Amino acid sequence: MGQDVDLARSVADDTLGRLAADRDLLGRSGTAQRVAEVLRDRIAEGALPPGTRLSEQALGAALGVSRNTLREAFRSLVDGRLVVHEMNRGVFVRMLDPDDVTDIYAVRRALEDTGLRAAATADPERLAALHTAVAGGEAAADAGDWPEVGTADLRFHRALVALAGSPRLDEYMTRLIAELRLAFLAMPSARALHEPFLRRNRRIVDLLAAGDTPGAALVLERYLDDACEMICTAMRMDGA
Amino acid sequence: MGQDVDLARSVADDTLGRLAADRDLLGRSGTAQRVAEVLRDRIAEGALPPGTRLSEQALGAALGVSRNTLREAFRSLVDGRLVVHEMNRGVFVRMLDPDDVTDIYAVRRALEDTGLRAAATADPERLAALHTAVAGGEAAADAGDWPEVGTADLRFHRALVALAGSPRLDEYMTRLIAELRLAFLAMPSARALHEPFLRRNRRIVDLLAAGDTPGAALVLERYLDDACEMICTAMRMDGA
DNA sequence: GCTAAGCTATTGTTGAACAATCCCACAAGA
DNA sequence: TCTTGTGGGATTGTTCAACAATAGCTTAGC
Structure with a gap:
């Protein structure tokens, strides 16, 4: 190939940097990690309900991996x-x-408040993500797709935390939501769980857009209190 | 043994409960978990400095465990x-x-602010832990034991988060501190790192005792900003 | 009905094995 | 001189088979 130009000098400065950022997206994961992700998904969707025993032999055979990897x-x-x-x-x-x-919601309060307080100085792109998530939830509600309303709701609250611009806070919120889905599974109806909160999310973005951060914080506070209590009472009824 | 009395009725009500809480502390852990704890300790104390490669064969032989367990x-x-x-x-x-x-300190800000805001309604026992930690740090400084000043400082800030009364927040703070110790290792002097902040911790508890939460929050904010910048500049000098 | 002993299935941990991959040194070519 | 193949050696990724230890069930005995 006659085009022996220097790659590092021939392309825009940040091209190589972006490529490096994509490095970890590419395969390079390993079986154990992929197995963990599969199990996370199956647990989140309720295919492996809480209390299920994860037998090493059975799961290993089903997934085609060894006990050690599992x-x-x-x-x-x-x-x-x-x-x-x-x-x-x-x-x-x-x-x-x-x-x-109750504890999960206490942490949500801490994390989402942090995001809310950063709204004034947040990246506009991140604020736009809030609108997108709320709109997505409303569209899903119109379509009657209540599970999707649930994920849109969680996406909205994750976007709320993302306003803080902290990778670690983002990751922790993601993990917290994965855990919270275990509680959602105990709820009989996805609609009853998510529908009452659609309006509050909309109200939060509106207040935020109007610059009324304390007002948004108040709505968020009530949202979290009510959601927590709704789930807790449902769990207590289910357990008794 | 003739004393066949019913243990559950012979002791104060919460004794068995406390014992149950200690259950997971003793034995019952498994080799892998213990190995992980040993490595955590060695990393925290700098015996395994950042960048060190953890060879499976070498570590397995040294610890007497198999590669799989490792x-x-x-x-x-x-x-x-x-x-x-x-x-x-x-x-x-x-x-x-x-x-x-920088990100770790952003998370610290979120977590410790949460603890601070809960100070007004916090368990008195937890407020006492704050005083103990600060006093411990001052005593260690008098004795010239700067590493101990460092751990007392972290104990104080963990106690600050503990005011919120959230197990998950506590655990996350613990993990965050373990990560932060990796940065401390890059600092040349434990004294330079911790001594400037002794007075601020004292000031925070005093302001808290006086009921001036916003004042305490302000001192904390400056504490975290300054500490973060101190470490970051040290790292930049070290790296260059 | 309760306790105790024994059986069975499962987990905890190890060691060995093999393929895949990376790193290094070295040679060949522009 | 700098870059580009090319082995060779070491390390990781993953599996398999084995054995000890444990939990839970079953059965015998009272």
Whole structure:
């Protein structure tokens, strides 16, 4: 090839940088990590309900991986609180109790408040993501797709945290939401769970757009209180 | 043993409850988890400096565990960000850059602010822990034990987060501190790192005791800004 | 009905094996 | 001189088979 030009000098300065950023997106993951992701998905969608025992032999055979690899995947799930490991008994899909839910919502309050307080100085692109998520939730509600309303709701609140611009806060919120989905599974109706909160999300973005951060914080506070109580009472009824 | 009395009725009501809470502290852990804890300690104290490669064979032989068990332990460390896993290359003790430190301090701000805001309604026992930690730091400074000043400082700020009364927030703060220790290792002098902040911690508890939460928040804010910048500049000098 | 002993299935952990990959040194070519 | 193949060696990724330890069930005995 006669075109022996220097790549590093021939392209725009940040091209190589962007390529480097894409490096970790490319394959390069390893079986254990992929197994962990599969199990995370199955747990989130309820295919592996809370309390389910994750037999090493059965799961290993089903996924076509060895027990050792599976056990590596389990470690990640344990750290994400999606699964509990009882010594010499195995791992089980986590069962949340009302105390867990209350604590999860306490953390949500801390995280989402942080995002809210950063709204004034936040990247406009991130503020736009809020609108997109709310609009998506409303569209899904119109279509009657209540599970999608649920994920749009969570996307909105994740976008709220993202206003802070902190990768670690983002990641923690993601993990928290994965855990929270365990509680959602206990709810009988996705519609009853998510419909009442559509309007509040809309109100939060509107108040934010109007520059009324304290007002938005107030609505958010009530949102979280009510959602927490709704789930907790449902769990108590289910448990009794 | 003739004393066949019913244990559950012979002791104060919450004794068994407390014992149950201690259950997970003793034994019952498994080799992989213990290995992970050992490695966490060694990394925190700098025996395994950032950038060190954690060879499976060498570490396995040194600790007397198999490669499989070691790899399980590595998963936990990866999730805790103490270590990075590069596919087909192995795991290395994490090297933080200034962006990481800045983000860690952003999260600290969110978490410790949350604790601070809960101070008014917090458990008195938890408020007492604040005083204990500050006093411990001052005593260590008088004794010239600067590493101990550092751990007392972190204990104080963990106690600050604990005011919120959230187990998940506590755990996250613990993990964050473990990560932050990686940055502390880059500092040449433990004294230079911790001494300037002793007075501020004292001031925070005093303001809190006086009921001046906003004042305490302001001091905390400056504390975190200054500490972050101090570490970041040190890292930049070290890297250049 | 309750306790105790024994059986069975599962987990905890190890060691060995093999393929895949990376790193390094070295040679060949522009 | 700088870049580009090319082995070779070491390390990781993953599996498999084995054995000890444990939990839970079953059965026998009272």
